[in-house]
Amino acid sequence: MDLYGKDFLCTQEWEVEELMAVLDLAAKMKRDRFSPRWSRVLENKTFFMFFYNPSVRTRQSFECAATELGGHAQFLEPGAMRLKTEKTAGETIEDATQVMSRYASGLGIRILEDKIGAYGEGDDLLRQYARWASIPIISMAHDKYHPCQGLADIMGWAEWFGQGPGHTLDMGVLEGKKLLMTWGHGALARSWCSVQEGLLIASRFGMHITLACPEGYDLDPQVIEWTKTNCGAHGTEFQIVHDPCSGYEGAHVVYSRHWMSPRAYVDGEFQKQKEVEMALKYPQWICDEEKMALTTDAIFTHPMPVDRGHEVTDAVASGPRSVIYNVAENRLHVQKALMALTMGNL
Amino acid sequence: MDLYGKDFLCTQEWEVEELMAVLDLAAKMKRDRFSPRWSRVLENKTFFMFFYNPSVRTRQSFECAATELGGHAQFLEPGAMRLKTEKTAGETIEDATQVMSRYASGLGIRILEDKIGAYGEGDDLLRQYARWASIPIISMAHDKYHPCQGLADIMGWAEWFGQGPGHTLDMGVLEGKKLLMTWGHGALARSWCSVQEGLLIASRFGMHITLACPEGYDLDPQVIEWTKTNCGAHGTEFQIVHDPCSGYEGAHVVYSRHWMSPRAYVDGEFQKQKEVEMALKYPQWICDEEKMALTTDAIFTHPMPVDRGHEVTDAVASGPRSVIYNVAENRLHVQKALMALTMGNL
Amino acid sequence: MDLYGKDFLCTQEWEVEELMAVLDLAAKMKRDRFSPRWSRVLENKTFFMFFYNPSVRTRQSFECAATELGGHAQFLEPGAMRLKTEKTAGETIEDATQVMSRYASGLGIRILEDKIGAYGEGDDLLRQYARWASIPIISMAHDKYHPCQGLADIMGWAEWFGQGPGHTLDMGVLEGKKLLMTWGHGALARSWCSVQEGLLIASRFGMHITLACPEGYDLDPQVIEWTKTNCGAHGTEFQIVHDPCSGYEGAHVVYSRHWMSPRAYVDGEFQKQKEVEMALKYPQWICDEEKMALTTDAIFTHPMPVDRGHEVTDAVASGPRSVIYNVAENRLHVQKALMALTMGNL
Structure with missing residues (x-):
């Protein structure tokens, strides 16, 4: 089993064995939180966090996670991004995501009920990012699922x-x-x-x-x-x-x-x-x-x-x-x- | 003397000997700023910074301090937190703080005159955090004191x-x-x-x-x-x-x-x-x-x-x-x- | 050639040989991105990023760059700074910059067309920072130039x-x-x-x-x-x-x-x-x-x-x-x- 590069948008899309692999490692990490076995796994590496919606605990836990793995999580609010829409000029997700894939090791996205116009639009957005990204897309909670x-x-x-x-x-x-x-x-x-x-x-x-x-x-x-x-x-x-x-x-x-x-x-x-x-x-x-x-x-x-x-x-x-x-x-x-x-x- | 886990809200609440211990170490750190003796003291560890009020110098100096100790300071604006008040639904400080104590090694809080309704409310808030936290609470300037x-x-x-x-x-x-x-x-x-x-x-x-x-x-x-x-x-x-x-x-x-x-x-x-x-x-x-x-x-x-x-x-x-x-x-x-x-x- | 401490506001102000030195090293770094030769060059060191204008790619690439060099880039929005102007009380650039020079290894500044009142004011501002700083000032795009x-x-x-x-x-x-x-x-x-x-x-x-x-x-x-x-x-x-x-x-x-x-x-x-x-x-x-x-x-x-x-x-x-x-x-x-x-x- 190799989970490298795999998106995580919903537990239902992963095999039970794959979920078990994450849980087993999580339990080991909890027992020996700062072990050198994992304290440099993401050394010099970046995880992008896109918060369409603000959050405290999700932000804290993901940013701590990156730090404890030796890496760094960048806190980004895509409000600052001019993304192209039907009505406004701006950058396509294709362009934004292909560049981000050159910079970072993974991209987490959070988008909840009040930032969309209909149930399911958040999930669609994550799947658009996933389509163009060559790095894993991780849901940090979206309208449909919250796999973590x-x-x-x-x-x-x-x-x-x-x-x-x-x-x-x-x-x-x-x-x-x-x-x-x-x-x-x-x-x-x-x-x-x-x-x-x-x-x-x-x-x-x-x-x-x-x-x-x-x-x-x-x-x-x-x-x-x-x-x-x-x-x-x-x-x-x-x-x-x-x-x-x-x-x-x-x-x-x-x-x-x-x-x-x-x-x-x-x-x-x-x-x-x-x-x-x-x-x-x-x-x-x-x-x-x-x-x-x-x-x-x-x-x-x-x-x-x-x-x-x-x-x-x-x-x-x-x-x-x-x-x-x-x-x-x-x-x-x-x-x-x-x-x-x-x-x-x- | 063991200062591990100790809150720092006002110098008056610490013994002179304890303040001296901090000053002595600060002088040593100033003399040999990037010595390996302290450059990994907070490796893989997180310090949360709660800025109810914005700041430039306090933010810069605390975040630099964490970096120079090998750790990471998370910049958090509690405006994004829905805390429970008498009038609004939200999370209690008890809940927020107990979880933060699981994630981080310390919590700094800044709250000044214009974010409160009466002198002393900021100090009360810090003491509420301190009551529930099992990690040290550090004042990054509040209405009453600025111990750093x-x-x-x-x-x-x-x-x-x-x-x-x-x-x-x-x-x-x-x-x-x-x-x-x-x-x-x-x-x-x-x-x-x-x-x-x-x-x-x-x-x-x-x-x-x-x-x-x-x-x-x-x-x-x-x-x-x-x-x-x-x-x-x-x-x-x-x-x-x-x-x-x-x-x-x-x-x-x-x-x-x-x-x-x-x-x-x-x-x-x-x-x-x-x-x-x-x-x-x-x-x-x-x-x-x-x-x-x-x-x-x-x-x-x-x-x-x-x-x-x-x-x-x-x-x-x-x-x-x-x-x-x-x-x-x-x-x-x-x-x-x-x-x-x-x-x-x- | 020694580029240590040198400001970078416009390529025209650097010698071709100096630009070549940067390009040569960039090519080596691209070939061997996480080599120990440079993955600790900025260890425990801080780079301040001042975003008068928001940005996605510039923020991402500078913050990743600091992380890959083992250091940390602080994301700062100077809107939170009360700088002195002709009309308002506040801090002078002289004071702000002299202190920042004590904390960090470099300062990047981004200021674009809509944050100024006339073409050239952004460039003037960067040169004011450069005048007082004892650390290098790097343009992260300003009204006149975008040297990176x-x-x-x-x-x-x-x-x-x-x-x-x-x-x-x-x-x-x-x-x-x-x-x-x-x-x-x-x-x-x-x-x-x-x-x-x-x-x-x-x-x-x-x-x-x-x-x-x-x-x-x-x-x-x-x-x-x-x-x-x-x-x-x-x-x-x-x-x-x-x-x-x-x-x-x-x-x-x-x-x-x-x-x-x-x-x-x-x-x-x-x-x-x-x-x-x-x-x-x-x-x-x-x-x-x-x-x-x-x-x-x-x-x-x-x-x-x-x-x-x-x-x-x-x-x-x-x-x-x-x-x-x-x-x-x-x-x-x-x-x-x-x-x-x-x-x-x-």
């Missing part, structure tokens, strides 16, 4: 149910465990990328899945279809429920997160205010200790930033079975492993 | 009165010397942090202090109290005068700098325009050659940027007894030493 | 007519070749810096020059004068034509690029909209296959970003004789060589 979050999630869950961070990562412990992916209310209008990636990768690693959301909060039908297929291949269950409680029964992992509705785009405009107003109407959709008591002693997981008091109560988010900080830390380790394998020739 | 400036100041003064940069730093030469800390007029409304830190640290190292300002320009009573206490412990004099000339008599170090009045905040709003108008009404408050002639051959010091023509004349600022560039350079060295000791396990 | 682009251009052309990137760079192959520098129409108002640098450096290396533009698009008379002088010293031809076709005859290198008119500034204001409207009136000024057929099998060159469909057709820009990506890549190599020689003591 998916890897960090399952690494954190497997650590919990396995022997913990200090030991060999055994992904087998997730087989037959049940994930509840549940919508949370709130004063935000969040993208689908993290939750969709969570459904895809959990079902690839043999988990039962329950997706819970109010009527009218469906996700991408293609992702649902893939999740069903993944579950089918493992003989695990996949169900969708529309009440805030029933999904908790028997769950081992509870992932409570707000997401926007499929009506978020009207005529190419992101209806943020409307989405926020609508999302505040379901106060019963919150993960709390009462609901957690219905589970099989489940852990609480979330990609952060957590909207405390809306998506989850403080008692759960800061409770002894919350893995949110461990998962957030794992962003660093999986991204280091990913960069080392796709850009560092490790 | 304080260290750079006294290092520069001790070099002048001692044997100069190439030799062992003898802080004893400052004992019994007189510092004039004087207000300067101008078209700015500057924070109290540098001058307050100057009063505190000079009085810790045995200097007599004269504070001169127009009526109505009092500083933080707590700082004045501490300065008195520090002088009391050394048997040195502390006085406050309200005329622009008398403080110069017998001074060895003249620090002329504008600062805002205690009336700068009204109902949670920073009254910048009003402060600037008021500050222009005292043209006699300028450090010039005539006033410097009253001193005991004093040096001129200033934390920069200098407001020439208001705070000080060109003849003094660019004169042979101006130490402003030496002090500015020392920012780099004291910050390198501080980072090496608190983050680098040196 | 000039070096990248001729390196790319010499590679094409010589034995290619893998071999010794023989600049002699450019002697007696003809450069067509032609105006292109478009919806932009571009600065003169790249094309002026192209005229100067091509004429220094023995090329015949034809400058083609509509009436009213004259360049800086001083640059035209220098170009004539350079051609005179080599016995080569220099001519100016005002039709879009005749210059192609016999050309070996075609450089088609839009530039603003000399009427772009009125009363200290940059007339962007007016320039764009005027520039769209000459659709016949485009480099296409028909015109390229008039040449002596010429290559197409451009400093990028290319305004496809205006300055040049897709068929030419993406054709087999387009050297645009090679030239863009060379920006990295010439800048590495320049930094190594002026800042790295190589």
Whole structure:
């Protein structure tokens, strides 16, 4: 298996063995964070980070990852780029990307719901970059997927149910465990990328899945279809429920997160205010200790930033079975492993 | 003495011996700037810099310091962070800081007068970060204190009165010397942090202090109290005068700098325009050659940027007894030493 | 020859032998990009980049260059600096630059047409920085000149007519070749810096020059004068034509690029909209296959970003004789060589 130069836009497009290779290396890197085995893998090398949307944690973890591999991540805001559009003169992605491929070892791109006019446009943009680039394109979260979050999630869950961070990562412990992916209310209008990636990768690693959301909060039908297929291949269950409680029964992992509705785009405009107003109407959709008591002693997981008091109560988010900080830390380790394998020739 | 992991928010909270340890190392680092003894102390390590307020020199000197220690400083503007407030959904400092502690070796924060609604709110914010962080929090200037400036100041003064940069730093030469800390007029409304830190640290190292300002320009009573206490412990004099000339008599170090009045905040709003108008009404408050002639051959010091023509004349600022560039350079060295000791396990 | 500490504002101010030293090292660096011979030349050292104007490629290539030399380039936007002007309080360039000289190994500055009030003000600003700095000032493109682009251009052309990137760079192959520098129409108002640098450096290396533009698009008379002088010293031809076709005859290198008119500034204001409207009136000024057929099998060159469909057709820009990506890549190599020689003591 050789991952050198491979794009990473969605976990579904990679083989389980390839994902495992990243996770295995991430676990080794976590155990021995500053080992000379990887502290110079990207020495003198550059990773470009294109933030169409700002971010704190993604920026921090990718830039740290490059530094810990001995390289350097350049923070770039493409707002400063005059890209050609149908209406304005500017540079084509073909030109921009072919030159960037001469300078850098990889290119990460982040583009979320409010920088596009319709769901899917961000994914299209990443694939245009990928078409022209001769270096790997890495999603740092886009409208459809957030593959690095998916890897960090399952690494954190497997650590919990396995022997913990200090030991060999055994992904087998997730087989037959049940994930509840549940919508949370709130004063935000969040993208689908993290939750969709969570459904895809959990079902690839043999988990039962329950997706819970109010009527009218469906996700991408293609992702649902893939999740069903993944579950089918493992003989695990996949169900969708529309009440805030029933999904908790028997769950081992509870992932409570707000997401926007499929009506978020009207005529190419992101209806943020409307989405926020609508999302505040379901106060019963919150993960709390009462609901957690219905589970099989489940852990609480979330990609952060957590909207405390809306998506989850403080008692759960800061409770002894919350893995949110461990998962957030794992962003660093999986991204280091990913960069080392796709850009560092490790 | 072990400074590893220690926050640095104000020099008054550190022992003199601890401050000396930083200064001693800074002097060694200045003598042998790129020695392998410290050029890899932060190798593969990250220092986060949070600029609520922009800065040029502080940014430059901290980022250079990290580079010279072999590490990397990430430039972050928390405007991109959605922090939870009483009115808006967002992330708590608890969550943000606990994750950052997993990624980085230290966190520097800068927040000045115009980003807060009342004096002290910046200091409160830093202490909130410090409460949750397991990595050291370093003030890169906040509303109350600017401890790195304080260290750079006294290092520069001790070099002048001692044997100069190439030799062992003898802080004893400052004992019994007189510092004039004087207000300067101008078209700015500057924070109290540098001058307050100057009063505190000079009085810790045995200097007599004269504070001169127009009526109505009092500083933080707590700082004045501490300065008195520090002088009391050394048997040195502390006085406050309200005329622009008398403080110069017998001074060895003249620090002329504008600062805002205690009336700068009204109902949670920073009254910048009003402060600037008021500050222009005292043209006699300028450090010039005539006033410097009253001193005991004093040096001129200033934390920069200098407001020439208001705070000080060109003849003094660019004169042979101006130490402003030496002090500015020392920012780099004291910050390198501080980072090496608190983050680098040196 | 010792280039250590030397400013680089315009190729015309350097000896041909000095430019050759940079080009020779750039060619070696291109052949062996990550050789230990130069991968630590700027270790622990900082290069400041001052972007009065944003940029993608210049930022990317300079920051990559510093990384590949083992150093670090700090991305700084001087908008955050309060510089003193006739009207506002702030810091003088004297003060800012003397301190920066204590921190860093070099300072790059970019300032283009829309950040100034009259042609030449950008060049004046760079020379003010150069006056006070004790570290080299490097132009990263300013209103008058773009010397790094000039070096990248001729390196790319010499590679094409010589034995290619893998071999010794023989600049002699450019002697007696003809450069067509032609105006292109478009919806932009571009600065003169790249094309002026192209005229100067091509004429220094023995090329015949034809400058083609509509009436009213004259360049800086001083640059035209220098170009004539350079051609005179080599016995080569220099001519100016005002039709879009005749210059192609016999050309070996075609450089088609839009530039603003000399009427772009009125009363200290940059007339962007007016320039764009005027520039769209000459659709016949485009480099296409028909015109390229008039040449002596010429290559197409451009400093990028290319305004496809205006300055040049897709068929030419993406054709087999387009050297645009090679030239863009060379920006990295010439800048590495320049930094190594002026800042790295190589």
